[in-house]
Amino acid sequence: MSDKxxxxxxxxxxxxxxxVAGLSLAGLAQRLDIAMPSNSTQGKGFVGQLLELxxxxxxxxxxxxxxxxxxxxxxxxxxxxxxxxxxxxxxSIVPLRDIAGLSWEQSDIYKKLQHILWIPxxxxxxxxxxxxxxGSPILWQPSPQQAVILQQDWEELMDxxxxxxxxxxxxxxxxxxxxxxxxxxxxxxxQAIGPEGESIMTLPRGFYLRTCFTQQILMEASHINxx
DNA sequence: GTCTGATCATTT
DNA sequence: AAATGATCAGAC
Numbered sequence: 656m657s658d659k660x661x662x663x664x665x666x667x668x669x670x671x672x673x674x675v676a677g678l679s680l681a682g683l684a685q686r687l688d689i690a691m692p693s694n695s696t697q698g699k700g701f702v703g704q705l706l707e708l709x710x711x712x713x714x715x716x717x718x719x720x721x722x723x724x725x726x727x728x729x730x731x732x733x734x735x736x737x738x739x740x741x742x743x744x745x746x747s748i749v750p751l752r753d754i755a756g757l758s759w760e761q762s763d764i765y766k767k768l769q770h771i772l773w774i775p776x777x778x779x780x781x782x783x784x785x786x787x788x789x790g791s792p793i794l795w796q797p798s799p800q801q802a803v804i805l806q807q808d809w810e811e812l813m814d815x816x817x818x819x820x821x822x823x824x825x826x827x828x829x830x831x832x833x834x835x836x837x838x839x840x841x842x843x844x845x846q847a848i849g850p851e852g853e854s855i856m857t858l859p860r861g862f863y864l865r866t867c868f869t870q871q872i873l874m875e876a877s878h879i880n881x882x
Numbered sequence: 883g884t885c886t887g888a889t890c891a892t893t894t
Numbered sequence: 895a896a897a898t899g900a901t902c903a904g905a906c
Binding site for chain 1: 896897898899900901902903904905906
Binding site for chain 1: 883884885886887888889890
């Protein structure tokens with residue numbers, strides 16, 4: 656039943672995603688002969704991995720788009736019954752060293768944000784993880800206006816990193832993009848640039864998309880779908 | 883430790 | 895209630 660699948664076109668990928676819209680996570684897990692985690696705390700990441708398996712994502716833990724041949728990144732996004740995102744969306748790790756001369760277009764996050772397959776997951780709290788429902792997929796690319804803001808956010812934040820101001824960066828900065836801790840726990844440390852240009856140890860950080868931004872994406876898509 | 887996949891727990 | 899800062903699970 657769990658025959659392997661590799662998408663060779665975005666149309667094929669989208670069709671494969673549409674085929675499981677309306678299905679519960681437990682339903683898809685059963686189809687793939689995968690065991691469900693007992694709860695959503697232990698199951699962090701399970702939703703994404705389940706859809707990766709179904710859709711034939713290949714990038715593994717590389718900092719590259721999931722479907723390398725197609726240049727498409729896969730993102731599941733938890734939404735409530737009003738179709739509002741429940742959580743921000745992690746995109747990629749923030750480079751904290753050897754970043755001199757790094758441009759927006761060269762960055763890992765730029766490549767991932769060029770083309771995303773969004774899969775909304777209906778995730779009301781109190782709903783068991785297996786009862787979450789897979790929604791209709793959205794194939795998205797940033798509009799020119801969105802691209803400008805994303806680049807501005809990235810440049811503002813990465814300027815601070817390059818200037819040794821990582822410890823002054825909070826999640827309050829950035830219009831669409833924000834930087835937050837992204838590590839196993841508070842004792843996981845990595846090297847970064849300090850105030851005097853020296854090497855310091857700090858928490859690993861990640862780039863996240865704010866819910867106000869991902870909500871835009873979902874709203875635009877529902878508008879298109881309703882025409 | 884460095885990435886991927888995210889959601890949890892606490893503060894605001 | 896929503897946002898921020900912290901954490902969970904797994905591959906390598």
